[in-house]
Structures are given as C-alpha cells and as structure tokens.
Amino acid sequence: MRKLYLRIYLAVLASLAAFALASGVLWRQLGDAGPAGHAFEVAGTLAQNVLPPAPAPTAEQQAALEKLAANLRADVALFAADRTPLAAVGAPLPAPAAGRDRGAWLRPWGGGPAAAIHLPDGRWLVARAPRDRRYPGFPLFFTLALIALAVGVGAYPVVRRLTARLERLHSGVESLGAGDLSARVKVEGHDEVARLAESFNRAAARIEELVGSHKSLLANASHELRTPLTRIRMTVELMKDSADPKRKRDLEHDIGELDALIDEILLASRLDTLTGRDADEEVDLLALASEECARYEEADLDGEPVTVRGDPRLLRRMIRNLLENARRHGAPPIEVRVRRAESAAELSVGDHGPGVPESEREGVFQPFHRSAGAREGAGAGLGLALVRQIARRHGGDVRYLARQPSGSRFVVNLDASPQGGVS
Template sequence: MRRLFGSVRARATLGATLVVAVALVAAGTAVLLSLRSNLIGEAGTQAERSARAVASALALRPGYDHLPGLDGDHEPVQVVDEDGRLVAASEDLERISGTGTDAVKPRPPAATGPGDEDDASSDPGADPDDDGDDALEPGEIDKRTTFTNGSATIDGETADYRFAEVAVETEDRGRLTVYAGAPLAAEHGAVRTALTVMLIGFPLLLGVVAGVTWLVTRRALRPVEGIRREMAAITASQDLARRVPEPDTHDEVARLARTTNETLAALEASVERQRRFVADASHELRSPIASLRTQLEVAAAHPGLLDLEGAVEDTVRLQRLAADLLLLARLDAGERPAPDARVDLAGLAREEAAGRDGVTVDAEPVDVAGSRGQLGRLLANLLDNAQRHARAAVTVTVRREGDRAVLGVADDGDGVPEADRERIFERFVRLDAARSRDDGGAGLGLAIARDVAVRHGGTLTAGAAPAGGALFELRLPAV
C-alpha cells in the first residue's frame, strides 16, 4: 500500500478523486435540499389554496355542509372553532397529527360537555384569548398562513402532508381556523429517486474520474520515467556523454529534461577538466622529479659530479609547481577572500615591481576588497609572464574608472595573437610549444591569475599594448 501511494500518479489520482467526491457530495446535497424545498413549497401552496377555499366558503354561508375538500377528496381538512373544538372534518379521516388538534370527528358547539372542555383545554392549538391582537372583520380571511408538517390516515391509507393554517371570521360562529393538507408523496418520491440516482451515478462518475486521471497522469509522467531510467543508466555506466530524452513539448517536463542535460554537460566538462588537470599535473611534476632524482643518483655514485645549483633549481621549480597546484585546488573548492579586507592596489604594484629589471610603475591610489596574498600572486604571475616575453620594458599602470579599479601590465614583446587571447588562460597551455619548460613555466600562471580575479568579483583580459606587445588588464570593484 505504501509503495502504491508513494507514486505521483497514485497520489494525483487519489487527490483528484477526493476533490471530485467532495464536490459531488456538496452539489448532491445542495440539489436534494433545493428539490425538497421546492416540492415542499409546491405542497404548501396547494394546501394554502385548499385552506383558503374552505375559509371562503365558511365566510360566505352558514353551516358546515357541502364545504369544498370535505366530501371524499382524500385530502385532510379540519375546521376548528375559537374554543378549539373540531366542528368539521374530511370524510373517512381516521387519524391526524401536525395540526391544531388531533380530533377527527366533528363535535357541534351545542354538544359541549366536560369532555369537550378537557379537549379544548388540552388542545395546543386553541388560544381563546388570542383574538385581541388579531381582530378580523366578519367575513374577513386572515392574510397570514402558517405551515406545518404532519401525517394523516384517510380511509386506511397513511401519508405525510404539508398543512396550511388559515383563520376566518364569521358572523354567526365567530373565528374559525381551517387546516388543509397537501400530500408530500411527490416530494418523498422525487427525493428518493434523486438520491438513488446519485448513489448509483456518483460512484460510477468517481470511477471514471479516477481512471481518466490515472491514464492522463501516466501519459504526462511517461517522459519523467524515461528521464529517470536514462539517469539510472548513466549512473550505472558512468558515461557522462549520454543525455536524457527531451520531449517535443514546451512544458515543465521538457524544461526538466533540458536542465538535466545542461547539468550533465557541465558535469562532463568538469570531470573532463579535472581528468585533464590531473594528467597535466602528473606530467609537469614528472620532469622536475625525474631530473632531481637523476642528479641525486649521480651524486650518490659520484659525489664530485653533483650539480648542486641544478638540484636547487629543480627543487624550487617543484616547490612552485606544488604551490600553484595547491592554490588552484583551493580556488576550485570555492575559496573566496574576506570581503572586509582592503588592499591598496597601487602600493601592491610597487611592491611586486620592486627588484625586477625593466619594470616601471605608473599608479594612482585605488583600494579594492580582497586577499592581499592572492592579489599579489596574481600580479606576480602577470609580471613573470610579461618579463618572459618582453624585449626590454614592462609597464604597470593602476587607475580608477568609475567604480572600478583597473590594473594593466604591458610589455614590448611580440604580443598574443587575437585567436589565442582566451586560450592562454587555460591550464597547462603554452603557446610556444618549442620552448623549454625552464623558460616557459608550467602554463599555470595566467590560469591562476584569472581564477583569482574571478574570485574577487573582477575580470582579467588579454589585449594589445600600445608598444605592440601584450596588455593584460585586471578590473576589480573599487572600494
């Protein structure tokens, strides 16, 4: 059961069925109440019509003979005087309830006796003192009508009735009250029929709703299941080159598939970049380690042949490469500088340029937020690259442009071809494949510089210097 209702399709079907069921119950209840109210209203109208017809006859002629509705009409009618005695009633009336009196046999006023007084005093509908407030003229019929529900037995048949109570003032008999009933059989039959139809039709309708919802939901979720199966296959095979199927629709499922494929593409690129980084790092580390080992082995066999200066250079190179790889790893992990640290970019440029041959600085004071160590490493990498390719001079400039601090490093070398101005920021990329590693480095300096710039909310781009060489511009938010 838990597995069944753990699916979106089952929950959607159950939810839709419950909502429709509640709506059907509410609508059915409203229909039944409205139908019952209308039919009871029609029965009341019919009863009032009969009661007023009898009241009109009483107001126009004396006596109780030949009153309408009393001669075998199979509808209960009672006439009660102001003392609560039944003075006229329908033929074959055997029992009645819901009116002012339950008497069924008329008793003329002249036959008043102790028992009649008891009946009058016990009759809940009799109120001899009630005409003080509702005085009617002789021959006048009260405009008000009171309705009640009850039952009556006529000629052995018992049924429910809607009774109308109407008062009439006569000249010779005082105030009389007429009770006339209309059968509620039509109301009961119609309500029972409607209820039966609902009890049969509602479950069938709910079944149709559940089935349609189940089929529609299955069709709507079929692409999702395809995405899930493909993702499971990708996880099992670890083949990030595969993609999930994208439906031809423009709904949420299609957007989910496109986003999933974009995520897979980014993950594939990240894994490939990491794999290439590990391979390149291993390759770069292999050379200085092999060189250092060779020198140490030669020194162990022939101490006099030890190239101490070369061993130190290889060790320093290995140390720098390890430091570069460690910094890249921290940057890849999302390390960001403290936002409240302030760095004087002009002062930092002068510090890094100090002691370097052919490097001049033209800087105005501009403060930026970030890590002094990482920004110093960025500037040092740019200066190392510029000195490596410059013929004679390297120029460092610092200025403010609006809300940005701009640091430029320009050389007078051959420059960077326009087609390679983005590729040089990739890791382990060296444009001059023929130069030695000692001259060209490992190809990590510019990659580190750009990563540091991005982590500080800035940009680092390569362009052409006025002197014809390369120009690297760092733009950071100024404080």
C-alpha cells in the first residue's frame, strides 16, 4: 500500500505541474489579447507612419523597409493585406495566417518566435530578432524547472513531517492494541493531528487505569475468596466421620470446582493483559499429552513426537482443559492424537458424545458459554476459552469439527519446531 506521505507529496507535485501547464496554456492563448496586443497596435501605427502607403511601388517599399531595419539587425518582411510579400530584409519569414486579424507572436517550427504587426491599412510587418539577441527560451525553461524542483524539494519535509506524526500515532495505536497499555504518543504542534494525539493519550491512560483496577479487583477477590475456601476445607477435614459421607464428598467437590474457577478466571485475565510468555522452551507435545492422558482412564493416545516452542505450563493446561471438556460433555473413549502437519503441530481430542449444535460451534470458545443442554456441574464455561487463548498465544488456533455419527473433535494447530528439535 502506498504511504500516505507519498500520496500527499505526489498530489503537491501534480498540482504544481497542473498549475504550470495551465499557466502556459493561458499565456499562449490569451497573452496576445492583453497588454501585448495593445503594444502590437501601437507598433503597427508607428510602422505605417514610417513606411510608404500601401499603393506605393514595391521598390519604394523595399527601400523604406531596408532603412527601417538598418539599425535593428533583424529579419524583417512586409506583406500585403492578402499575405503576398511586398518587401523583405534578411532571412525569409512566414506570413501571418489567413484568419488572423490582430498582431501576435508567430512561433514557426525550426525558427525563433517572430512578431507579426498588423498595420492600420491592412498590411503586415513581420520581424524576428537575430539569434544572438532572441528571447532565451531554453534558459527560461531551465530556470522554471529549477524553481519547480526547489518547490518540490521544499515541500517534501513539510509533507513528511505531517505524515510522520500520523505514523507515530498509528504505532501507538498498534502498541496499545497489542497489549502495551503504557503506549503514548508525543504531542507536536497545535493542529488537528496534535489534538488527535492528545485524545489518544487520554483514552490510553483511561484504559490503563480501568485495566489496572480490573487486575487489582481480581487479585483482591481471589485472595478474599481463597481465605474462606481454605477455612471451609479445614472444617471439612476436621469433620471426619461426624458428617454424612455423601454430603462431605459433595462439599469437597463444590470447593474443588470453586477453586478451579478462581484459577481459570485469574489465568484468563493474565492472558488478556500480558503479551509475552512466562517461559519459552522446546516442549515435546506428545510427551506432555501422555502425562495428561494418564490422569484419565478412558483416554486413548496415539501419534508421533512433535516439538513446539512455548510455555509448558500453559500447554499442559490447554491439553488438560480439552480432556476435561471431553470427559464432562462427551462420552468415552476419548481419542487424543498428536501429529506433524507440514510445519505445524496438530493436537486433536475427540469423544463420542452428543456433539455441539451447529449454531453454537463458534460460541463454545467464548468465556462463560454454557450450552442449552449442559448438565449440572458441567463447569463455568472458561475451559475452551482458555484453550483458544493459549493456542493463539503460541501462534496457533483451535477449531471444532463434528464427528459422524456423533461426537466432537477439537483440533489445535501450533507452530512446530524444525524436526530434530530437543525437547
């Protein structure tokens, strides 16, 4: 895409060229009708007063023309009203065009410009200065070209300065969008671009403040929630045999779910606000999947060793969430496959449950999404949202595929390390 400063700069140059061209055309078309035309009329009257009348013999007119041109060192020709030559001094000159009725400049090809002066009695006097005294057309053109070049060179830094400020503003917006909440742009000048930069800085400061408040709220809430959870857990342990075993198991399950929910909320918030990874190392995806599948009796693992670069803790959480989702919402067996697909590592987790309705297949990756037919205790709806966040944090993504006749299959694609990488 062409840079904005180039577009503005080219527009300035095009406007300059169009102005010069229009000025030249107007000067050529209308120049003879202004003060120059009046000068031609005055010269015609003076020439008629010096020259013999039109009916005079040709020899008399020739002698008068030679006397007129004696000190001019110019080519001069006298034509009758019907453009027939009457007398001439020096090199031949062209007669004025038949349709012309006023004095003007003649610009024939192969020669310099000549002045055609219309005498009041209808005759035409055409004169052209010698070459060493003619109008310097090329030097004038060269001078105008230098002026245009100077204007173009002078306009470039002005245009570049304007667009450079816009580019810095664009970089600030990109940095803010990438998660750098401290991104600000320098305010330069007092024009619309400066006011836009000020507005951006105010908006960025407000966003940083809101996100900071959000993070502080989550941290405080997690601390405040974990404290009573710890007390409840200790109370359950102290109850031992004095409580109903079923009620005790249910209470322990509820505490575990609430504790897991707090962990998932905190992890989702951290992934939203941070751009980098806490760890960056070579990870054997098959070995990691094998360790997680060992936690589930109904999980069946197959595949080939594939190495990816990333945070092993986040990748482990991604696999665990996929397995937990298959256990909660699907039906055994859970099939886990790891393979290399060209330059990508592919992890798929499938089950034989009822599947996901077509209208909800993209919504399952939204935070706190709950399907219409979800069973009680089916989770808070953050598991698959975290899977997508973790996959995208590692340069990949996750998608849902339906299985026939029933079942679900979630496929994660990640950037694979070159073959031969060390895990």
